[in-house]
Amino acid sequence: MSTIAPSSTRTAPAVTWDVDDGIATVVLDLKSQPVNVISRAVKDEFLACFAALGDDARVRAVAFFSGKADNFIAGADIEEFVKLGSAAEAERLAADGQEMLEGVARFPKPIAVGIHGACLGGGFEFALACHYRVATDHPKTQIGLPEVQLGILPAAGGCQRLPRLVGARAGLDMILAGKTERAAKAFRLGMVDELVPPAILAEITLAAARRMAGGWRPRRKRPGGFVGFLLDGNPLGRRLVFRMARKQVLERTAGNYPAPPAALEAVAYGLRHGMAEGLRREAQLFGQLAVTDVSRKLVQIFFATNQLKKDPGVANAPPAVRVHRLGIIGSGFMGSGIAGTAVAQAEVDVRMKDADLGRVAQGTLAARAILDDRLKRRRITKYEYARLVALLSGSDTYAGFGRAELTIEAVFEDLAVKQEVLREVAQVLPQDGVFASNTSTIPITRIAEAAHDPERVIGMHFFSPVAKMPLLEVIPGARTSPQTISTAVAFGRRLGKTVIVVQDSPGFWVNRILAPYPNEVGHLLAEGASIEDIDSMAVRFGFPVGQVTLLDEVGLDVAVKVAGVMQEAYGDHIIPAPGSGLAALVKAGRLGRKSGRGFYIYKGGKKRGVDESVYGLLGVHPNGGPRPAEILQRLLLGMVNEAARALGEGVVRNPRDGDIGAIFGFGFPPFRGGPLRYADDLGAERVVADLERLAERHGVRFTPCEVLQEHARQGTKFYS
Ligand code: T1G
Numbered sequence: 001m002s003t004i005a006p007s008s009t010r011t012a013p014a015v016t017w018d019v020d021d022g023i024a025t026v027v028l029d030l031k032s033q034p035v036n037v038i039s040r041a042v043k044d045e046f047l048a049c050f051a052a053l054g055d056d057a058r059v060r061a062v063a064f065f066s067g068k069a070d071n072f073i074a075g076a077d078i079e080e081f082v083k084l085g086s087a088a089e090a091e092r093l094a095a096d097g098q099e100m101l102e103g104v105a106r107f108p109k110p111i112a113v114g115i116h117g118a119c120l121g122g123g124f125e126f127a128l129a130c131h132y133r134v135a136t137d138h139p140k141t142q143i144g145l146p147e148v149q150l151g152i153l154p155a156a157g158g159c160q161r162l163p164r165l166v167g168a169r170a171g172l173d174m175i176l177a178g179k180t181e182r183a184a185k186a187f188r189l190g191m192v193d194e195l196v197p198p199a200i201l202a203e204i205t206l207a208a209a210r211r212m213a214g215g216w217r218p219r220r221k222r223p224g225g226f227v228g229f230l231l232d233g234n235p236l237g238r239r240l241v242f243r244m245a246r247k248q249v250l251e252r253t254a255g256n257y258p259a260p261p262a263a264l265e266a267v268a269y270g271l272r273h274g275m276a277e278g279l280r281r282e283a284q285l286f287g288q289l290a291v292t293d294v295s296r297k298l299v300q301i302f303f304a305t306n307q308l309k310k311d312p313g314v315a316n317a318p319p320a321v322r323v324h325r326l327g328i329i330g331s332g333f334m335g336s337g338i339a340g341t342a343v344a345q346a347e348v349d350v351r352m353k354d355a356d357l358g359r360v361a362q363g364t365l366a367a368r369a370i371l372d373d374r375l376k377r378r379r380i381t382k383y384e385y386a387r388l389v390a391l392l393s394g395s396d397t398y399a400g401f402g403r404a405e406l407t408i409e410a411v412f413e414d415l416a417v418k419q420e421v422l423r424e425v426a427q428v429l430p431q432d433g434v435f436a437s438n439t440s441t442i443p444i445t446r447i448a449e450a451a452h453d454p455e456r457v458i459g460m461h462f463f464s465p466v467a468k469m470p471l472l473e474v475i476p477g478a479r480t481s482p483q484t485i486s487t488a489v490a491f492g493r494r495l496g497k498t499v500i501v502v503q504d505s506p507g508f509w510v511n512r513i514l515a516p517y518p519n520e521v522g523h524l525l526a527e528g529a530s531i532e533d534i535d536s537m538a539v540r541f542g543f544p545v546g547q548v549t550l551l552d553e554v555g556l557d558v559a560v561k562v563a564g565v566m567q568e569a570y571g572d573h574i575i576p577a578p579g580s581g582l583a584a585l586v587k588a589g590r591l592g593r594k595s596g597r598g599f600y601i602y603k604g605g606k607k608r609g610v611d612e613s614v615y616g617l618l619g620v621h622p623n624g625g626p627r628p629a630e631i632l633q634r635l636l637l638g639m640v641n642e643a644a645r646a647l648g649e650g651v652v653r654n655p656r657d658g659d660i661g662a663i664f665g666f667g668f669p670p671f672r673g674g675p676l677r678y679a680d681d682l683g684a685e686r687v688v689a690d691l692e693r694l695a696e697r698h699g700v701r702f703t704p705c706e707v708l709q710e711h712a713r714q715g716t717k718f719y720s
Contacts, residue, residue: 015045016067016221017053017170022060023209029067035068037669038122040093041195042695043100054190061213062111063205065128070140075121075171078150080458081290082299089572100328101129101157103703110212114205116198117487119143120180124191125156128165132218133192134205135183141291144180144190151295151301151671155286159266160389166190167224167232172245172267176260187376193218212679235272242268255563256542259289270483293681297673301663302437303342304656305498313474313489313501314482320490321483327351327407331363331394335410337466339363340370343378343391344467346494351401353395360394367392370467376402379522388583406491408460410438418442419450426451436460440558441565444477444504455481459487461508462497463665468641471664472497473508498664500657503650506569507562512646512667513675515566515574516638516701517547518559523698524634525618530626531599531610537632542669547635548599548605550666552592556582559592573642575701579619588617634698637691641705643675647718648707655718677717 017026026049030036038046052545053059066072076097084090104111104126110284112132117140127133135141145154145162153159154175165170166189171178172607174189187195188232196204218294224232231237242264249260262285270278289295312320322345329337331354340348352367354360368389376384393400401407407429409421418437429435436458437447449453459475472492476485485501502509535546551559560582566574585598592598593607596714603610611661615622643658652658659674672678678688694702704712711717 012531014042014044015049017049019056019058022058022073024056024059024208025060025192025206026053026062026064027067028064028073028378035071035074035118036068036095036123037074037077038126039080039554040096042077043096045104047102050107054108055302059109061109061204061207061209062107062704063299064111065202065205066112066115066117068117072115072119072141073123073126074118075123076156078299078302081152082296084290085141087287087291089287089671090290091283094283095279096285097125097156101125103162105157110217111211112208114139115143115183115192115677116201118180121145121147121154121158122156125154125158125161125249126516129157129167132205132208132209132212134194134196135186135192136200136201137183137187138198139182140598141183142180143183143186144178145175145178146178148176148257148263149178149298150691151257151259151292152289153259153263153282153286153575154267155282157279157280157282159263160270161276162191163267163271164219164275165688167228167345168241168267168271168717169232170230172241172264172410175263175267176245176249181715182379183349184526192221206437214529218296234559238268238271243611254539254542256294256669258292258294260290269322278681291408294671297671297677300673300677301670304660307656308498308500308660310491311489312477312486313499314485316482317486318483318485321405323348323405323487323491323494325351326491326692327398327399327401327425328363329350329407329409329425330354331360331366332410333366334406334462334464334466336366337370337412337458337464338365338408338438339392340367340460341467341495342390343367344370344374345496346491347388347391348398348494349391350393351404352392353398353401354394354396355505357396358392360396364394366394371400371685373467381661391430401425402417402428402430404433406434406436406487408436408438413435413441415442415446417424422450422457429456432456432483433470434458436481436485436488438462441506441510443506444475444480448477448479454479456484458484459504459508460488460492462509463510468484468495470498471510471661472499473510474501475500475664476501477504498660500652500661502652502661505646505649505651506565509646509652509661511562511566513615513639513643513658513662515563515570516642517564517635518551518582519566519576519701520572520580520634520638521547521551522581523624524631525620526577526579527625528621528623529631530622531614533625533628534631534635538627540634541636542672551582552600552602552607555594556590556592556598558585560586573703574702581618581715584617584619585614590614590617632704633690634694636693637677638702639685640675640679640687641691641702641708644679644707646720647676648705677709680717680719684708684717685715688712 011030017024110128113127113130115135123511127388139634147154186192191260198349238528270279308401326342328335333350342350374380434456444459448457451457451531458480461473463469474488489499531548538546592595593602655676662668662672688704691702691704
């Protein structure tokens with residue numbers, strides 16, 4: 001086995017190789033890290049290795065593999081590029097990476113690469129520079145260029161090589177959304193040449209290297225056939241493709257994310273002016289993006305979610321109980337959503353229960369719909385679909401709940417009903433079975449009063465729709481045991497959720513910091529603001545939808561319920577606007593999207609315009625109201641103030657959890673980093689001054705909380 005002396009910081013070399021019968025087998029295994037990444041040091045080892053192989057007359061071809069069990073290469077080392085001090089330095093880093101891969105692409109001996117596990121960013125760009133790609137047909141094998149999700153673009157040739165391999169449209173579809181694909185789809189798109197079971201990856205890759213050593217070269221058919229030729233294959237067609245892509249990108253990013261338009265520019269420029277010019281433009285654009293605040297914020301979110309992935313949720317956490325069977329009580333919208341997600345993500349046995357078999361059947365169908373959707377989008381095979389569907393069962397009794405390590409209730413939002421369910425199921429739950437409530441407003445400690453052993457009662461607050469919303473709030477009650485916490489957190493993570501542990505106080509974290517937001521909508525409408533103005537300001541700030549639209553999505557009846565709990569708990573500063581407010585709409589049967597009418601009209605599942613008659617029902621008149629800038633300030637600073645106040649009370653353990661909760665819970669714009677990072681960017685002094693000005697004009701609901709005042713006094717930040 002040959003190696004290159006590793007850099008001073010590492011003892012073991014990352015790149016090793018052997019030569020056998022003319023084929024050099026190269027293995028990358030960064031022993032110091034759980035995943036392979038391409039750092040400067042690894043790049044140096046690559047360069048030295050390929051130089052040695054180039055000079056080695058025994059070598060006629062190369063087969064490249066990762067030495068990691070489930071990871072190929074996770075890309076360039078993100079830790080390195082966040083330390084970049086200038087656009088020029090970043091551009092240099094990209095150009096160096098391009099140069100290395102140009103060396104691979106032009107290597108005088110053919111290189112076949114065997115891919116198993118995550119092959120992302122610079123890792124896939126390396127594979128694209130190689131001459132033949134074999135990938136394993138395995139769930140762990142994810143292939144793509146996710147760079148725009150970090151606020152940058154693929155800068156080691158990805159914007160040039162991928163569109164040339166799979167066509168401009170398919171390449172842009174991957175790059176502009178930062179998609180990663182399962183190996184089967186990557187094969188269908190032409191991103192890899194062969195799809196094999198993991199057991200024969202080495203054999204097939206070596207065979208390909210031998211074939212190429214003998215002069216064989218892969219003949220890849222033109223991607224996309226005739227349409228591909230019409231649109232991807234000529235400048236006129238491509239001009240149309242780029243124009244449409246530019247339109248979609250601007251619609252999706254609302255101009256808040258510079259990376260996708262820049263990536264489009266890098267792809268278009270390269271296809272117009274050739275590979276070399278394309279690479280130069282790519283490096284230049286990467287340099288500009290890598291030092292932006294947007295990229296820094298998105299990278300902070302990447303590392304924050306990674307830290308949360310490893311956080312058991314409680315200090316000195318006892319090992320979590322592994323859940324093999326999940327019990328679900330209440331097969332309505334939330335219950336069936338949890339059931340379907342549990343089968344699809346965690347592949348556990350799910351037993352549903354509801355008052356009658358009719359409801360159970362409906363719930364089972366709704367849960368199965370999550371699997372249907374994955375089958376339709378080819379995320380699972382027919383065989384996997386059949387196997388997963390078989391994991392779902394239901395009944396109108398608690399039969400089967402005796403083997404459920406975890407049971408989650410999602411019944412009607414009422415304390416007495418939930419306590420009754422707890423008493424019933426407690427009679428059949430296994431010795432160390434955990435009971436979790438999906439309540440969004442009722443204190444867990446209150447629910448647990450109905451339990452013989454409240455240590456095993458916890459809150460698991462999912463967001464709707466469960467299969468799509470990434471956040472899970474885990475809420476320990478006053479007597480919940482550490483093992484119950486670690487069990488709930490671990491299971492939440494198996495569902496693919498980002499889990500934050502929050503305090504058992506009204507509204508928990510997400511509904512708590514959201515509370516001032518809909519409340520302020522009431523005040524703004526009463527002062528003559530229009531629904532359009534309120535929603536458009538929020539979207540321009542970066543929210544996926546406006547607050548009024550969000551109320552219609554959540555359901556006005558649910559919003560009234562949550563608002564009631566918030567006003568009761570925090571009446572000193574959550575002060576509703578005069579008049580009947582949302583209750584009048586609910587009384588008129590307007591529940592939002594689910595009833596076809598709320599603030600907006602919904603037809604055929606689509607949102608139509610504002611329902612003007614809603615103003616009459618609310619007793620308000622949209623006659624101009626506050627200036628747009630003030631609308632936004634009042635919506636945002638109310639939330640920032642509540643987030644700071646709740647953090648001060650320990651509702652979340654740290655600002656990281658708070659910001660991740662806001663971003664994943666209700667779409668606080670990721671490029672702003674979350675309400676607490678946003679407050680840091682504004683500066684506590686300015687936030688306090690703005691709040692004091694608003695309090696003078698609009699009342700105590702804007703009185704800056706003590707936490708913010710202290711930061712303003714000390715000149716400190718939430719993130720030190
Ligand atoms: N750089 C640095 N550290 C990384 C890393 C990376 N690219 N990827 C993962 N890590 C760390 C991570 O922080 C964690 O650290 C540990 O590895 C295990 O990760 C030129 C410039 C690969 C799917 O965006 O999506 O290439 O917490 O817990 O759940 O165009 O990590 O243990 O200290 O997430 O199995 C583009 C990012 C880079 C992929 C594995 N690449 N990584 O998930 O493990 S930009 C990405 C992931 C680029 C080029 C550009 C996931 C994963 P710690 P983990 P996992």
